Amino acid sequence: MTQTHLYEVQLDAFVGPLDLLLHLIKEYEIDIYDIPMSELTNQYMSYIHAFESLEINLASEYLVMACELIRIKSELLLPVDDDIEVDDPREELVEQLLEYDNYKQSAQLLEEKYNERLLYVSKTPMDLTPYSNSQVELSDDLSLSDLIISYQRVKQRKKMIQQDEVVIYEDQYSVLEMNRLIYKHLDSSDREYVQFSNLANVIQHINGIVTIFIAMLEMIKHQQIIIKQEKAFSEILIYRGDYYGRL
Structure with missing residues (x-):
């Protein structure tokens, strides 16, 4: 059955x-x-x-x-009776x-x-208390030379950002290569630090500069290097960190 x-x-x-x-x-x-x-x-x-x-x-x-x-x-x-309401x-x-x-x-x-x-990602609020008392030191004693230097920096930055046409380049840089470049300059430097601008001048292309910056962030995260600035918008200085030398 x-x-x-x-x-x-x-x-x-x-x-x-x-x-x-x-x-x-x-x-x-x-x-x-x-x-x-x-x-x-x-x-x-x-x-x-x-x-x-x-x-x-x-x-x-x-x-x-x-x-x-x-x-x-x-x-x-x-059948419905018309006289009765139903x-x-x-x-x-x-x-x-x-x-x-x-x-x-x-x-x-x-x-x-x-x-x-679902298309949005929420981020929890950050605690900005440590930065509430931070102050940027501004100098009232600016010379004509300072203004000219600042103008040249802004002009150079604008030149790097603006392009007459958009060109797509094949990836030629890796974070690991930039790590090694930073180590190379720190090892060969006669100072305790190297300037970020010196590293940028070696590559020059904007893609390479971005890759160097990403590599720096990774190395800071792993305490391989330390970044310092004497004041706002001044030169970025790269020092050896506690775990310097580990890739």
Whole structure:
């Protein structure tokens, strides 16, 4: 004897009988405030019979709704006495459908907002207390030479940033190569430090300078080097760190 297996599934993408009814109402352009119960019941029962013929076990709520639709359809077929005011048997069903549709639209809106929020990454606030008392020393005694030097630095920086055309270069520098370059200059320097500008002059190309800067950040993280500045916007000085020499 062959054993028949019954599977309980959702009908297409419907999450309940009200969802199925709303689908039928929209598909057949039925006026929800004046539902032709005969047409709606027939369409609903067609779905039910189609799945029963496939031996798919329907959720009980779908069968309960089928009974309710048949009941309402039967009441509408009964003769009506014009002298007696009778409530429309469809009224409760219409209220349920309108309320369900409202919740469904609200749920879709919340899902859209949730998906939009997934595109953002939140960052916890930083404690800036250690920097609250920091002060930048500004000199009131500026000479013409200082202004000329500052102007040349800004002009050079602007020249590096602005390009007449965008050129895409193949990667020619690696962080490891820049690490070795920094070690090389520190080992050969007759001072305790090397200047960042000296390293930048060796490479010159903006991609290499960016790679050197990334390498410096990695080396600072691993305490291989220490960065110092005498004052704001002054030359960046690179010193040996506690773990200097480890790649």
